[in-house]
Amino acid sequence: MKRFLETGNFAITxxxxxxxxRFFCGYPITPATELAEAMSKRLPQEGGVYLQAEDECGAxxxxxxASLGGMKAMTATSGPGYILYADPFGWALGCEMPLVVxxxxxxxxxxxxxxxxxxxxxxLTRYPTQGGNFECITLAPNSAQEAMAMVVEAFYLAERFRxxxxxxxxxxxxxxxxxxxxxxxxxxxxxxxxxxxxxxxCAGPNFYPFSDDLDIPPVQMGSGAGGLxxxxxxxxxxxxIEEVEAHHKHAYRLIYKVRNHRDLFNxxxxxxxxxxxxxxVVVSYGTPSRVVNTAVxxxxxxxxxxxxxxxxxxxxxxxxxxxxKTKYLTVELNWDGQLVREVQRAAPKDSEVHFxxxxxxxxxxxxxxxxxxxxxxxxxxxxxxxxxxxW
Amino acid sequence: MQYxxxxxIDKYLRTRKIPSTACSGCGLGINHKVxxxxxxxxxxxxxxxxxxxxxxCAGRQTFATWKGDGFAGTHGxxxxxxxxxxxxxxxxKKIICTVGDGDAxxxxxxxxxxxxxxxxxxxxIVNDNLGYQSTGGQFGFTTPQGAKTDSxxxxxxxxxxxxxxxxxxxxxxxxxxxxxxxxxxxDGQRAVESVKRAILNPGxxxxxxxxxxxxxxxxxxxxxxxxVNIYRWIxxxxxxxxxxxxxxxxxxxxxxxxxxxxxxFSEHVWASVNKIRKTGAL
Numbered sequence: 257m258k259r260f261l262e263t264g265n266f267a268i269t270x271x272x273x274x275x276x277x278r279f280f281c282g283y284p285i286t287p288a289t290e291l292a293e294a295m296s297k298r299l300p301q302e303g304g305v306y307l308q309a310e311d312e313c314g315a316x317x318x319x320x321x322a323s324l325g326g327m328k329a330m331t332a333t334s335g336p337g338y339i340l341y342a343d344p345f346g347w348a349l350g351c352e353m354p355l356v357v358x359x360x361x362x363x364x365x366x367x368x369x370x371x372x373x374x375x376x377x378x379x380l381t382r383y384p385t386q387g388g389n390f391e392c393i394t395l396a397p398n399s400a401q402e403a404m405a406m407v408v409e410a411f412y413l414a415e416r417f418r419x420x421x422x423x424x425x426x427x428x429x430x431x432x433x434x435x436x437x438x439x440x441x442x443x444x445x446x447x448x449x450x451x452x453x454x455x456x457x458c459a460g461p462n463f464y465p466f467s468d469d470l471d472i473p474p475v476q477m478g479s480g481a482g483g484l485x486x487x488x489x490x491x492x493x494x495x496x497i498e499e500v501e502a503h504h505k506h507a508y509r510l511i512y513k514v515r516n517h518r519d520l521f522n523x524x525x526x527x528x529x530x531x532x533x534x535x536x537v538v539v540s541y542g543t544p545s546r547v548v549n550t551a552v553x554x555x556x557x558x559x560x561x562x563x564x565x566x567x568x569x570x571x572x573x574x575x576x577x578x579x580x581k582t583k584y585l586t587v588e589l590n591w592d593g594q595l596v597r598e599v600q601r602a603a604p605k606d607s608e609v610h611f612x613x614x615x616x617x618x619x620x621x622x623x624x625x626x627x628x629x630x631x632x633x634x635x636x637x638x639x640x641x642x643x644x645x646x647w
Numbered sequence: 648m649q650y651x652x653x654x655x656i657d658k659y660l661r662t663r664k665i666p667s668t669a670c671s672g673c674g675l676g677i678n679h680k681v682x683x684x685x686x687x688x689x690x691x692x693x694x695x696x697x698x699x700x701x702x703x704c705a706g707r708q709t710f711a712t713w714k715g716d717g718f719a720g721t722h723g724x725x726x727x728x729x730x731x732x733x734x735x736x737x738x739x740k741k742i743i744c745t746v747g748d749g750d751a752x753x754x755x756x757x758x759x760x761x762x763x764x765x766x767x768x769x770x771x772i773v774n775d776n777l778g779y780q781s782t783g784g785q786f787g788f789t790t791p792q793g794a795k796t797d798s799x800x801x802x803x804x805x806x807x808x809x810x811x812x813x814x815x816x817x818x819x820x821x822x823x824x825x826x827x828x829x830x831x832x833x834d835g836q837r838a839v840e841s842v843k844r845a846i847l848n849p850g851x852x853x854x855x856x857x858x859x860x861x862x863x864x865x866x867x868x869x870x871x872x873x874x875v876n877i878y879r880w881i882x883x884x885x886x887x888x889x890x891x892x893x894x895x896x897x898x899x900x901x902x903x904x905x906x907x908x909x910x911x912f913s914e915h916v917w918a919s920v921n922k923i924r925k926t927g928a929l
Contacts, residue, residue, distance in 0.1 A: 281731065300923035305734050305916055309727065310761045317720070317727035317758070324718065324728065325735020347721050460716065477716045478736050480694030484711050486719030487702075493663070495711035 258438050264400035264430040268358060268423075269294040270438045271404035272330050274445060275411035275452055277356070278304030279329040281318040283311055286370040287427040288332040288360045295330075312337035316344035316357070323353045324485070326457055326476045328411060332358035334427075335377055336367060338384070345420060346385030349392075349510060351485040352464075352474055354414035354455070356407060361426040361542075361589070363616045372616035373426035373543055375589035378598075381422045382571045389507035391514035393417065393521060394571040396424045396541040400434040406524075406568070408450045413521060415453035417513060418474050424570065426589060428543045428618075459483050464490040466505040468512040470520075514572060524568035525577065529556055533580065534563030536631055539599055540587045541567040544618060548587050551624035562628050567595075578602035583631055585610045587619060610637060655683045659693060660712050667708040672874035674832040674858030675708055678774050681830075681856070682745065685842035696741045697732065699725045701755070704781045704860075705747035705774035723755025726762040729769045733913045741846060742768065748775035751853075752788040752808055752815055759853075763824040766850040767912035772842070773853060776860040784863030789815060789855075791884070791896050794868045809896065816902045819853055826852035827903040831885040832859065833878065834899055841901055848906045849914075857881060857897055 280295040296306040309315035312333050319329040338359045348355050363369035364376040381394040397403040410421040439445045456473025460483025465472055475483045488496035489503040540548045545566040552564040581604040586596040596611035627637055656665050669675050693715035700706040702722035710719040720728045729742050751759050751773045778787040778796050785798035789809045793802040808815035816827050826848040830838035845852035865877035884896035891898040
């Protein structure tokens with residue numbers, strides 16, 4: 257193994273290469289630019305191809321094309337580029353093309369603040385395209401090292417589920433420098449818990465099974481066997497026959513191949529001080545969770561019965577963590593409250609669910625402690641200049 | 648050479664998809680036959696070609712007609728998908744995309760230009776039915792000036808890519824396309840010969856092929872769905888490049904042939920990657 261003091265972008269690049277990625281197409285955008293730069297340097301060294309597209313919509317379509325030709329492909333962007341993925345994301349979901357998509361969150365809406373961390377795409381990664389009738393898988397690491405691991409995991413899941421997988425980071429994860437360990441061979445990868453899956457190949461034409469089965473090879477163009485894929489309703493014939501029933505079968509597969517195989521990713525979370533039924537559960541993901549973890553340590557040392565739940569697998573939302581009636585507080589990098597809505601939906605009806613949002617900057621430990629204390633004493637939360645918990 | 652459609656269909660197309668669900672009198676089938684005939688005259692087989700299609704009349708009617716591999720992209724994006732696919736495919740495989748005018752010259756123009764810029768080996772057949780006909784008949788970006796459509800009830804007055812002194816071919820030539828031709832559907836063997844040259848060009852080729860739409864375009868512009876009228880209307884406005892005059896809308900023939908003038912995209916990319924891998928530099 258090799259150790260580096262490097263950025264998350266570096267870690268993600270090395271993770272992708274370890275997972276077998278040999279194709280990257282992107283478009284420069286802060287804070288994912290360095291990832292594209294690292295790919296442009298590293299991929300040719302590994303016999304892979306780096307391309308720069310005309311925009312993010314083009315970039316993800318180019319990646320889909322490479323995946324359609326049998327290559328493991330990845331693209332990376334930030335919020336303003338992620339919305340331009342909406343079109344190809346739908347195509348990749350519908351045609352069941354494996355692909356990995358990295359989104360490094362910054363402060364929105366629109367261009368917002370480019371060089372600061374944000375978490376405004378929580379719901380967008382669940383609904384990255386129009387039309388509904390699909391499930392998505394999103395993984396949210398909270399460090400450079402974990403970003404590497406989650407990119408490897410995303411390639412694994414992309415192949416097994418035959419779909420695009422989003423790795424949702426933020427500016428601090430991708431741009432921040434950290435101590436990173438990179439495995440150098442397969443044994444070391446196994447030792448670090450990295451798992452990979454080879455690309456299968458279905459030459460066609462009947463590549464759409466109407467079941468929730470995993471591990472069905474994706475269609476690959478080039479054999480001449482009559483492989484077909486399109487944005488229309490797939491059928492056993494390979495093309496649209498304009499039947500609602502056929503489309504229902506297709507949608508069933510897109511939804512339930514994920515819902516019925518959550519065991520492949522629902523172990524991706526971290527719990528701290530959660531074994532003694534804490535009076536307050538602090539829920540977070542990504543970079544804020546690192547401050548939360550420290551604050552919860554401190555709170556425990558001060559005698560506050562607080563626990564921390566960090567989600568890594570964001571979608572499908574892991575409802576199973578919210579069965580207990582207690583107080584929940586979400587700590588997020590946005591001011592409108594996104595994760596909190598999902599926690600409120602998942603928690604028992606009469607649970608108290610609270611929200612603490614910052615954006616562009618992390619919450620401080622004293623701030624968090626003050627709010628933990630207030631909630632434990634049943635006092636209302638106060639924030640400077642803001643409506644109380646308006647979400 | 649005389650070709651019967653039945654022979655070509657048996658050899659190259661999925662019989663369950665032919666005839667297509669195109670409207671009665673639609674000219675798309677003529678263009679489609681021109682392309683398949685060119686493929687046959689070149690001695691290619693289904694295994695040699697991956698067929699890409701788009702959205703709209705041209706995309707919907709030609710998708711999955713090809714016996715070999717085929718894909719349909721979202722609206723305007725098939726050129727970007729084809730660029731990624733090109734990298735993954737062996738160089739001897741051909742990519743042919745049958746698309747519409749809205750797809751190529753509207754929503755997909757930027758992707759099209761960048762495919763031309765990179766000289767990516769693909770043959771794009773733009774089946775131009777003079778507007779957005781599958782949505783009922785709105786004007787497009789190569790609709791002749793003054794044409795009455797559902798979204799230009801007073802006549803199409805906005806400048807477009809076929810206005811006086813402008814031509815989409817100039818844009819594509821400037822972007823780096825290495826083969827460009829235009830033929831109307833009734834050009835017959837002349838069109839077949841151009842499509843053959845387009846397919847043989849190891850780089851980005853585009854053939855612009857306006858064809859008659861009796862159902863929507865003709866019913867608004869000519870006031871009738873009479874097929875003969877719209878076929879005649881197009882034919883009267885098309886002339887070979889060397890005979891074109893001020894009344895010509897579609898100057899037909901080979902517009903630009905720079906075959907072999909610069910390396911093909913995927914070959915260039917792979918040669919560069921291999922060199923970097925071996926030597927650490929370009």
